[in-house]
Amino acid sequence: MSFFDPLKKALRKEGLRYTQQRQAVWDELRATDDHRDAEEIYLALRNSGFKVSRATVYRTIDVLVKNNLVRKLKLGDGHARFEHKVDSAHHDHLICAQCGKIEEFVDDVIETRQNKIVEELGSKLIRHIHQLFVICKECQTA
Amino acid sequence: MSFFDPLKKALRKEGLRYTQQRQAVWDELRATDDHRDAEEIYLALRNSGFKVSRATVYRTIDVLVKNNLVRKLKLGDGHARFEHKVDSAHHDHLICAQCGKIEEFVDDVIETRQNKIVEELGSKLIRHIHQLFVICKECQTA
DNA sequence: TATTTTATTGAGATTGAGTCTCAGAAAATA
DNA sequence: TATTTTCTGAGACTCAATCTCAATAAAATA
Ligand SMILES: [Mn+2]
Ligand SMILES: [Mn+2]
Ligand SMILES: [Zn+2]
Ligand SMILES: [Zn+2]
Numbered sequence: 001m002s003f004f005d006p007l008k009k010a011l012r013k014e015g016l017r018y019t020q021q022r023q024a025v026w027d028e029l030r031a032t033d034d035h036r037d038a039e040e041i042y043l044a045l046r047n048s049g050f051k052v053s054r055a056t057v058y059r060t061i062d063v064l065v066k067n068n069l070v071r072k073l074k075l076g077d078g079h080a081r082f083e084h085k086v087d088s089a090h091h092d093h094l095i096c097a098q099c100g101k102i103e104e105f106v107d108d109v110i111e112t113r114q115n116k117i118v119e120e121l122g123s124k125l126i127r128h129i130h131q132l133f134v135i136c137k138e139c140q141t142a
Numbered sequence: 143m144s145f146f147d148p149l150k151k152a153l154r155k156e157g158l159r160y161t162q163q164r165q166a167v168w169d170e171l172r173a174t175d176d177h178r179d180a181e182e183i184y185l186a187l188r189n190s191g192f193k194v195s196r197a198t199v200y201r202t203i204d205v206l207v208k209n210n211l212v213r214k215l216k217l218g219d220g221h222a223r224f225e226h227k228v229d230s231a232h233h234d235h236l237i238c239a240q241c242g243k244i245e246e247f248v249d250d251v252i253e254t255r256q257n258k259i260v261e262e263l264g265s266k267l268i269r270h271i272h273q274l275f276v277i278c279k280e281c282q283t284a
Numbered sequence: 285t286a287t288t289t290t291a292t293t294g295a296g297a298t299t300g301a302g303t304c305t306c307a308g309a310a311a312a313t314a
Numbered sequence: 315t316a317t318t319t320t321c322t323g324a325g326a327c328t329c330a331a332t333c334t335c336a337a338t339a340a341a342a343t344a
Contacts, residue, residue: 016320016321017310017311017312017319017320017321018311019310019311019320019321019322020310021321021322022321037301038301038302039301051323052322052323053322053323053324054302054323054324055302055303055304055322055323055324055325056321056322056323058301058302058303059303059321059322074216074218076216076271078300078301078331079300079301079302080301080302094259094260094263094265096265097268103263105259107255107259109251109252109255110251110252110255110256113249113251113252114252114274117236117247117249117274118236118274118276121236121245121276121278121279122278122279122282123236123238123276123277123278123279123282124276124277124282125274125275125276126239126275126276126277127275128272128273128274128275129218129271129272129273129275130270130271130272130273131270131271131272132256132259132260132267132270133267133268133269133270133271134260134263134265134266134267134268135265135266135268136263136264136265137263137264137265140264140265140266158291158292159290159291159292159339159340159341160340161291161292161293161339161340162339163292163293164292179330180330180331181330193294194293194294195293195294195295196294196295196331197293197294197295197296197331197332197333198292198293198294200330200331200332201292201293201332220329220330221329221330221331222330222331
């Protein structure tokens with residue numbers, strides 16, 4: 001709502017208008033800490049009674065990703081997943097190949113080694129993907 | 143050709159027949175150490191005069207990936223890439239976001255930390271993806 | 285080897301996540 | 315309010331990948 005509202009700030013920066021649909025998509029993304037796909041966001045909005053189209057959901061998420069309010073994850077199952085970045089530092093993901101549960105991790109040693117590898121090649125690190133596919137504790141005993 | 147020919151061994155294990163098309167796809171994959179997509183493999187075969195269909199290229203690569211003769215990479219550009227695993231130990235990838243050049247790296251410290259992270263959660267590591275997107279040395283000065 | 289059986293192949297249809305189009309709706313501007 | 319500009323939504327479209335099924339090739343059998 002305020003002048004520093006991150007959605008409005010992003011829209012201003014992109015020269016885009018503030019709309020109910022864009023607000024609703026952003027609200028829905030912040031409603032959970034899950035890693036949901038576009039269809040789940042779309043259905044959550046529709047089921048809550050809000051009229052919005054898939055096209056607008058995709059378009060709005062693009063803007064949010066571009067402006068660092070949302071992170072896009074590709075876990076290899078054919079549809080991108082999204083998580084909001086409010087109060088969320090960088091982290092990577094650990095995915096159960098059986099039940100699909102997603103956990104998060106950060107490791108300073110790994111981050112440091114990454115930088116070193118890139119530096120030694122004379123390159124400049126832009127972003128990285130680090131995903132650990134596992135069988136989780138629960139799925140092992142099941 | 144021999145009894146220990148890895149393609150024939152894989153086909154035997156899967157209960158599949160040995161065919162000219164399957165041999166040709168496997169040969170083409172071993173012809174370079176590049177990270178090519180299915181269309182590039184397909185076109186290389188066609189351009190060399192060998193008649194094969196896209197369907198067979200995709201189907202054969204699936205068998206090779208399943209049997210650890212080929213590694214499948216998803217680098218986020220929408221089409222999977224493949225590399226043969228002959229004389230090739232595990233490694234991860236460093237991709238220039240500008241020119242697309244792919245370099246390989248391995249880091250024992252990272253591999254060890256990965257195992258530790260997974261172990262502490264009581265999970266079992268199946269596979270991992272670690273990709274560093276960079277601007278390479280050449281692209282920085284260009 | 286010839287015949288029969290079974291798996292493979294290829295051309296093109298299909299799928300599905302994501303993108304695009306464009307007429308109508310909504311917001312900004314005057 | 316009237317005019318201009320941007321946004322939205324329904325559905326068409328894209329494209330890598332998968333599927334279909336009649337024709338073909340390999341294996342099994344005689
Ligand atoms: Mn996360
Ligand atoms: Mn490689
Ligand atoms: Zn699990
Ligand atoms: Zn480069």
